[in-house]
Amino acid sequence: MRKLRTSDRMRELMGHYYMQGHQAEFNAWITSGAPVELLYAMDIYPVYPENHGALIGATKLGGYYSEFSEKRGFSRDLCSYARCDIGCVFAGTSPIGGLPKPTFLFACNNICNTVVKWYEVLSRIFKVPLFVLDMPFVRKELKESHLRYVEEQLYDFIDFSEKITGKSLEDSRLKDVISKSLEGVRLYSECLRTAKNRPSPMTCFDAFVNMAPIVCLRGTEHAVSFYTEMKEELEERVRNGISAIENEEIRLLWDNIPVWYRLRWFGEFFERRNACLVADTYTNAWTGFGELKKDDIISSMAEVYTLSYLNIGMDMTAEIINRLIEIYEVDGVVMHSNRSCKPYSFGQYEIQKKLSVPAVIIEADMVDERVFSEAQVVTRLEAFLEML
């Protein structure tokens, strides 16, 4: 696999991001699908335990940190992001020296209801306030009633944050953050879309490694400049006919959160078989935030965030995957049945049958390397690739 130069820049950027967290006057621990723009507009530093979990997974320390929470009674069947992150709190450290203590917690259940429980646990440990942004599940259609419910809560959240920080949310500031957010998401989406080229200049593993800025720094200049640079590099590859893998014969789509501790292993496994995972549903989920409206921020925020990828019914999910299959012209789909993520994984058996290309389901966990069964995964994937 040809490594992207921007990946080094990403490490630098994220290192800086984590360091800054320790110096911030106010910081909020926030879930990955929550409207972070509100925090940036109020100078509240966002801290992402999920990103932290991914980082721990990538350093192959998922099992190690999980044990700290398991020893305290947290079941091994619970989400491994949560187990790891809570484990780091008990351990008092992590691969990046732990996260800064939160001023408050902000959990939005548009990705799962697990985050509500996880953040309740954190709220009891840190004895800090927790704001739950409750987004109804959109199984078939988005109802006006649901939007009103979410919109009211967004205003409640602004009040809540203003009370804690003593600062008020300025319209002009919010507009500025939204502009940057939209610009960042646009550039990020364009980066992902370069994978439409044959051969593709990037793999989904490049997308996974470089997704942290769109999650954590969305709404800031950092994300804008980072994805500008990444896009330039990818376009340069396209111009010069440089492919991400040596010999791209089969194009595939990945579904679900990556197996963080096996990124390289999967990458090499597929490359050896001339298969390129050109795109994935996980990193693509953040492209949806490009629909925010600058003139009607709060109500469009309610709509865009309620329709987040994991908060919609199976028919819509299958439709989105089929669209990705078309855009990226893939030959097959690899579905990661992820023990840690029930909302992402339950329904895969049904979605698989609604897809326009063949799909294979492999069982693993995103962070907990102790449950990974290499032989089983290899057997399934080899049979699948042969069939293709």
Next chain:
Amino acid sequence: MKVGYLCTFTPKELIHSAGFLPYRVFATERPINLASAYIQSYSCSQARGALECALHEDFYAFVFTRCCDTLMRLTDIFEFAGKKVYNIEFPTKLGNLEYYVRELRDFVKVLEEWGGEVTYERVIESLRLYRELEKKLKRLFEFSPDYKTAIEVQQIDVRDAIKLVDEKIKSAKEEKEKPKVLITGSVCPYPKVYEIFREAGFSVKDDLCTGSRFSEYSYPDFEPEDLDSALRFIAEKYLRKSPCPTKHYENDRRFEYVLKLAEDCDAVVFLLVKFCDPHFFDYPQLRERLEGIGKKVALIELEFPVVSLEQIRTRVEALREVIE
């Protein structure tokens, strides 16, 4: 015609008033077999067992409420399996009454599409009947918790359920003074499991939705005057229902509720269904709080159908010995 539901936050009064039989779907004694083709093995066996039941038995439709991640996806999965379904978006964060009234209005429309007729008079009658059932069940549980009955009444017509509970009250005897155990968890639809506790010498109290949580409400104090205010009454009744870990409450109301229930108990048993995330997230910190007030605590993990009663018996007997 049976309309199946899984969660006690389902407004069964409305289903009943529309002329359907609200039928709570549980895992049964049937081994989980067909359901495995629809959902992964790391979903809880209540979800898989209920799906198995749905695939074998006759239902008109199923009503889901947003509770946990599994139930959220299960609606679509049931639909994919050819079932008629509807999901009510019960709020995760309790408080916004207006929002839930709107959800109930939408649900009434669905019941009408299903051929039901929902009128003010019929809703009031269903509300009255369920309230009577809840009151009588509470009375029965005050004498001596009867889980077989508590489970049975969730699957028969409410009028028959009231008669059944009446009969049970007549023959109920107050339990003798014995060490008391609080059983906390989600569902356990197998009466024989509760018998183990009694056989080990405990008197039993519970915080389960196959037990007390089915009938534990604080009712709003107004008389509904029309259909819309009846919906408001139902919304309020369910928002004020005994707290469940799948919901987010102000001031940790759920923990405080369990701690209060445990006050007159000697021991607390977490009877949890494997893979039940909401309960397992609460467990360590709630356990710590319970131990902090001097309770002996044990965790028993279940998978449905329960095959090894003897393992449970060993754990319960060990707990009983510790108390002595």
